[in-house]
Amino acid sequence: MALHRMFSMKTGVYCCVILAAFGLTNCHSGKATPERSGEKLTLPVVELLPQKTQLHKEYVSTLEAVRNVEIRARVSGFLEHIHVDEGQRVHKGQVLFSLNTAEYQVETDKAQAALKTAQAEAKTAEVEVSRVKLLLAKNVVSPSEMELAKAKLEAARAGIDEARSMLEAASLRLTQAHIRAPFDGVINRIPYKIGSLIEAGALLTTVSDIREVFAYFDVSEREYLGFVKNNKNLLGKGGQEVEILLADETLYPIKGRIEAMESTFEGESGTIAFRARFANPDQLLKHGSSGKIRLISVVPDAILVPQKAVFEIQDRNYVYVVDKTGRVKSRHFIPQNRVGKHYLVKSGLQAGDRVVYEGIQNIREGEAITARVVAGDSLADLPQSPAVH
Template identity: 30%
Template structure:
């Protein structure tokens, strides 16, 4: 019994010693693994580019054909043939329709015969007049004979002129039996069929021919932008739209940017007093590819961009650096203390290289966050990774290195 009590007493004292030793070990371990403060997140920053840029106005308008004509039957007759396929592209002078020519060929032949007969009569009257003029000198005929043959000669000359006019008219009517293309263009569907009687009492529509290349775009520009354009042209000694120094850029539905380039070729005479706008017209190349319909078609809704003015020393930032909320557009900038600040800005046009003009709210010395925006919040301290030029691709912030103290403590625990 006594032996059992002694064994139990030794076990209790050993357990107390073990607990005290473990506590001391934990205290020493905690003292050796005191955590350090986290490293500020890294973000990519750039300074604004400074260069001269153009400001643009975006207009909305419609496309119209440069030439459209309705081909008509100008003489009466049955339609003999149609020499094109609906929707085909034709060249100037191509034969499109034939109206029965036999009647008009016969009329031309009869008119030419009348011309020949009148010329014979004229020649006879001229010879007789010449003969009596010789006889009157010899006192063989009277002056009245001379006057009579002179009148007959003049009458015959008038008949010749009349006959020639009739022949010309018959020749024109014969030419009207062949309807040709007055210019290059695309044919619409034919409006009359072969065998139809056309030209009965009035000019009958046969088809519509439209010129698609080049093509016009009409739009209205406001008075303020017009004044800015004219001021820029005077300042830069530009020759005006007839000299094609005012480029226009155009896009149709579904196109990105403004891929079609043309030029301004007409400005209306007066500003509309009710709307404060003026009509402008641009002309654009619009070639058909392999005989197919060109990209731009009359009647299409289009967007046009025209340069209004130039901004010297404009500030530009990558467009992806911009944010938008209820307060408007803003940028995140890093100050001298490496703290993120929210900067409300007024923006301008998006440039072709993807940069955005900033009109107000930014200085050339600001560092703008353009990479790692999800790690940047106003008031947060960051580690900026600076790019020297915004034209370079943004630097990817490096991944945070593991804390060496934590590695040591984890190694110690593992051991």
């Protein structure tokens, strides 16, 4: 009897422990997944409205000076003087390099002497013509003598022209021994040192005029067509304004304008090159540097969807659209671009659609909800994440 009573007590204790554990489990489960009551869920809903939106697209670009020319020697000789230094600003006509001029000075002196000789010979020929003319008047010489004297005078005069040309050529070579700047600009690298033997055509340096710079960037055929259609009134008048991001991702403070484009598409890439011009008063931009052109385009009637409202199924984008009865239905849409924390809709959604903004993880297809409309007027003003091409 006592044994039976002890067994009954142990059984009762075990039952209490099991019931207590079951109760705790139910309590814990109740905290993790709340039961749905008979009431509808109240969720924020955004009504999609067309609005004016700016899109930023970025393109890798290379910068070139408006004028950048190679300075080459026109004549050969030993480099005698370097009058400038690398990175120095120079002015048009300023002497940059001087070659040894002794040889060219001798040639110039010889040509000048030859010119004087030719002039003396011409003078002698003139005197001879005058003498023969007097003798011909007295019938002392025949007319052929007169013709011969005149021919010698013409030859002498031609000799003067030849000698003068030789002197000009020698003087030009003498002048070309001094290499001058073709325009105002900045001197770049100088590879030669004083005493180097310079051959005709040797590259001495380059001069860059970087008061303005060109930025070249490539766009696709589709983007090219869109640009031309939206800028008909700007073509030939300075073009659309653009911005440029420098290599350190800072924005250059002065805006430029697209002013030209190539006439053919690149065969392999299918792109066409555009050229924008930027003022560079502080010479921050350098020839050969790089950056990113930021092209701003305006979409007058953009439909924007918050990214928070979007979910993906097998790499396809969906949102929950609320119908007139308050029931939700998933709808697939195709985005065109990201605009800040929103998607610009390409197709699948239209103005007037009401989209669940938050809480999409708590609803099911076809479920009825209570819509709480939130304002969507400022969607287009949020920061953007531009695409880089």
